[in-house]
Amino acid sequence: MPAKTILDYLKKHGGRPQEQIKSVKEKEEHREKQASREKIVSSRRKPEWKIKIWDLRGNILVIAEKPKAASKIAYALSSRFMRNRWKGIPYYTIRSNGANIIIASAAGHLYGLYTDKRGYPIFQYEWKPLYIIDQTAKHTKKFIELLEKLSRNADYYVNACDYDIEGSVIGYLIIKFMGDPDRAYRVKYSSLTPAELKQAFRELTGLDYEMIEAGLCRHELDWIWGINISRALMDAVRKTSGKRTILSAGRVQTPTLKHVVDHEIERNLFIPLPLFIPDVTIIKNGEKIHLEYISGSLETRRKAEEIIKSIKKDGYLTVTEYTEKTICLNPPPAFNLGDLQEEAARIYGFSPYKTQKIAEKLYLDALISYPRTNSQKLPPTLNYRGIMEKLAGIDRYGSLIDRLLRETRGILQPVQGKKDDPAHPAIYPTGLKPGKLSSDEWKIYDLIVRRFLAAFAEKASLIQQQARFMTREGYEFRVSGQRIGKLGWLYYYYFSKPKEKSIPVFIKGEHVPIKTARLRRTYTRPPERLTKIKILRWMERVEIGTEATRARIIELLFRRGYLEAKGGKVNATDLGLGIIEVLTKYFPQITSVEMTRYFEAKMEAIRYGRAEREEVVEEARQTIVKLLQEFDRVKDKIGYLLSIRLGYISPHRKCLVCSREEYRLGLCYYHYMALEKIREAYNEWNRREETTFEKFISSIKKLRSTGKWITEIVGNDEVLAKL
DNA sequence: GCAAGGTC
Numbered sequence: 224m225p226a227k228t229i230l231d232y233l234k235k236h237g238g239r240p241q242e243q244i245k246s247v248k249e250k251e252e253h254r255e256k257q258a259s260r261e262k263i264v265s266s267r268r269k270p271e272w273k274i275k276i277w278d279l280r281g282n283i284l285v286i287a288e289k290p291k292a293a294s295k296i297a298y299a300l301s302s303r304f305m306r307n308r309w310k311g312i313p314y315y316t317i318r319s320n321g322a323n324i325i326i327a328s329a330a331g332h333l334y335g336l337y338t339d340k341r342g343y344p345i346f347q348y349e350w351k352p353l354y355i356i357d358q359t360a361k362h363t364k365k366f367i368e369l370l371e372k373l374s375r376n377a378d379y380y381v382n383a384c385d386y387d388i389e390g391s392v393i394g395y396l397i398i399k400f401m402g403d404p405d406r407a408y409r410v411k412y413s414s415l416t417p418a419e420l421k422q423a424f425r426e427l428t429g430l431d432y433e434m435i436e437a438g439l440c441r442h443e444l445d446w447i448w449g450i451n452i453s454r455a456l457m458d459a460v461r462k463t464s465g466k467r468t469i470l471s472a473g474r475v476q477t478p479t480l481k482h483v484v485d486h487e488i489e490r491n492l493f494i495p496l497p498l499f500i501p502d503v504t505i506i507k508n509g510e511k512i513h514l515e516y517i518s519g520s521l522e523t524r525r526k527a528e529e530i531i532k533s534i535k536k537d538g539y540l541t542v543t544e545y546t547e548k549t550i551c552l553n554p555p556p557a558f559n560l561g562d563l564q565e566e567a568a569r570i571y572g573f574s575p576y577k578t579q580k581i582a583e584k585l586y587l588d589a590l591i592s593y594p595r596t597n598s599q600k601l602p603p604t605l606n607y608r609g610i611m612e613k614l615a616g617i618d619r620y621g622s623l624i625d626r627l628l629r630e631t632r633g634i635l636q637p638v639q640g641k642k643d644d645p646a647h648p649a650i651y652p653t654g655l656k657p658g659k660l661s662s663d664e665w666k667i668y669d670l671i672v673r674r675f676l677a678a679f680a681e682k683a684s685l686i687q688q689q690a691r692f693m694t695r696e697g698y699e700f701r702v703s704g705q706r707i708g709k710l711g712w713l714y715y716y717y718f719s720k721p722k723e724k725s726i727p728v729f730i731k732g733e734h735v736p737i738k739t740a741r742l743r744r745t746y747t748r749p750p751e752r753l754t755k756i757k758i759l760r761w762m763e764r765v766e767i768g769t770e771a772t773r774a775r776i777i778e779l780l781f782r783r784g785y786l787e788a789k790g791g792k793v794n795a796t797d798l799g800l801g802i803i804e805v806l807t808k809y810f811p812q813i814t815s816v817e818m819t820r821y822f823e824a825k826m827e828a829i830r831y832g833r834a835e836r837e838e839v840v841e842e843a844r845q846t847i848v849k850l851l852q853e854f855d856r857v858k859d860k861i862g863y864l865l866s867i868r869l870g871y872i873s874p875h876r877k878c879l880v881c882s883r884e885e886y887r888l889g890l891c892y893y894h895y896m897a898l899e900k901i902r903e904a905y906n907e908w909n910r911r912e913e914t915t916f917e918k919f920i921s922s923i924k925k926l927r928s929t930g931k932w933i934t935e936i937v938g939n940d941e942v943l944a945k946l
Numbered sequence: 947g948c949a950a951g952g953t954c
Contacts, residue, residue, distance in 0.1 A: 290953095329952085330952080331951080331954085336949085343948095360953095363954085384952095385952090389951060393952065445950050450947090451948090453949075454948060469948070473950065474949075474950070476950090583954090595953085768950080771951070772950060772952090
């Protein structure tokens with residue numbers, strides 16, 4: 224029989240062709256197979272139905288999401304597995320009476336959405352191997368080839384990818400293109416520990432079509448929104464300027480860009496307002512001590528002057544309270560990726576992307592557990608003592624671990640954080656001795672080890688002192704200090720050690736002489752400048768993107784020229800501002816984090832049978848078509864604006880202050896807004912401290928915290944005359 | 947070439 228016919232037959236019926244089944248035993252097995260196939264079909268309606276992998280006969284192909292997972296599954300299922308390699312890619316085989324279990328893996332997504340059509344609107348796409356679509360995904364070719372080879376002889380397939388929506392899609396597409404979904408099962412596990420895996424493989428179900436459909440839908444929605452809007456933007460620029468430039472928009476990147484742009488606008492339009500602080504120093508034990516006014520600062524000069532006068536009249540302050548209290552500092556939980564990225568940025572100034580890259584390398588070297596996790600919890604099944612003993616073999620940690628084992632008396636119970644992750648635990652060191660690491664790699668590894676150790680250590684304590692003072696007229700002041708009581712976990716993770724500063728002991732009722740009492744003028748502060756890690760933390764907070772993609776998407780915004788960095792601080796560029804102007808007007812949906820919420824709601828509806836993928840995609844298609852029609856009507860205008868921001872053309876009428884196009888009064892949109900802001904701010908400034916307009920202008924001109932666009936306006940006499 | 951999502 225020619226191979227193709229056999230393949231067709233297998234696809235249709237499963238198992239091997241009838242004539243090849245000879246022995247009675249084999250015939251029985253064949254019947255069993257047929258029976259379990261019936262069960263799969265019925266399992267689509269009855270998801271509670273379960274089968275053990277050990278009840279299957281013939282060749283069973285188990286597909287993991289990544290090589291590491293495949294290895295763990297092999298270990299968990301049998302102590303007598305065989306490790307094989309094909310073109311360098313490992314796979315495992317287990318023989319057990321009548322069954323041949325083959326465990327192989329994908330490497331994340333092996334397929335992606337693709338179209339060969341140009342232009343927009345575009346809604347024709349299909350799944351294609353990633354190595355064909357994407358030059359940087361060449362490594363996926365070998366994985367596909369091996370899975371293809373193994374699929375040919377498979378009687379059954381088990382999708383053993385991570386138990387989440389993407390895992391369901393990854394496994395499904397492999398089985399769909401290489402095997403047969405009707406002879407496929409799903410295994411569901413939430414950690415890769417042997418005990419859990421063993422149990423999970425005794426509870427196979429049919430394919431989880433609801434999850435698969437939800438996942439496919441997410442891919443399609445992201446594709447049609449992202450590709451269509453990106454193409455529309457690029458086309459507008461090309462039509463106006465003749466230049467081909469890569470522009471893009473997407474469900475995650477665009478709200479992230481908007482967040483930075485909003486922040487940029489707020490900072491650039493910031494006008495500092497005066498604040499008045501009664502600045503008081505006292506003398507105690509010959510030491511000069513600076514006191515803080517209880518409510519920080521005052522808005523008006525008059526009130527502040529009144530307080531100063533009252534203090535000076537008294538000449539002393541009365542101590543109303545002196546307290547010393549011990550604050551308990553709990554150890555921090557082991558890292559999830561975001562926490563690691565934050566600490567690496569705080570301590571070493573690493574970008575989130577750099578930290579992630581290093582963590583991924585450490586993971587591939589088997590030095591740490593899976594880093595793309597949101598979990599702050601360590602699994603109770605982990606052999607903590609074993610890991611510690613191995614870590615003790617690394618020079619720099621030997622004495623640290625001796626101390627920890629002594630302090631804990633060998634009782635190793637880590638603190639657990641609140642955040643969890645369905646597929647992976649918090650990041651921990653495996654204990655394997657590092658080979659040659661670069662100094663940056665050591666820094667990340669060291670953070671992970673120390674944070675892991677700290678999770679087992681004792682609480683630390685902080686002794687906080689506070690003294691409160693009052694004038695005769697009832698104005699209150701205070702001063703505080705702190706020192707470390709017990710070092711506890713801070714010994715292991717010393718990066719969190721608080722600054723120590725002591726104050727003398729005061730006695731209630733005591734009169735303390737005033738050394739100086741002056742009025743100090745300060746100004747309100749602009750919002751802090753953004754950094755990459757702050758952007759990433761914001762993405763986490765509003766729940767867009769994933770552990771694997773957030774840092775990457777931030778870097779993408781830089782590559783597109785939407786953002787730029789100076790000394791670690793992030794700014795939106797003119798192009799970034801322009802993209803957000805255009806998208807807010809013509810595709811407002813994609814600029815909001817609500818789009819992710821909407822996708823999630825639709826995906827949930829699909830998972831619970833309340834919606835179908837096709838109708839959800841169709842609805843999005845209609846929305847996008849309509850928006851694109853609107854866009855096309857003003858395409859020239861948009862192309863004009865973006866081409867100016869890209870520096871491809873100069874505007875017909877330029878802003879008096881910058882190179883952007885005029886909006887009103889000879890100013891661009893942003894400088895016009897600055898003009899309006901200056902008008903408003905003068906009224907408030909005058910309320911706080913009576914002043915002339917000229918004085919106000921010369922003050923904000925000198926202040927460094929004054930926003931860029933404001934400074935540009937007040938620095939331009941011609942424009943200033945308009946006020 | 948364009949998204950977001952996996953992982954090498």
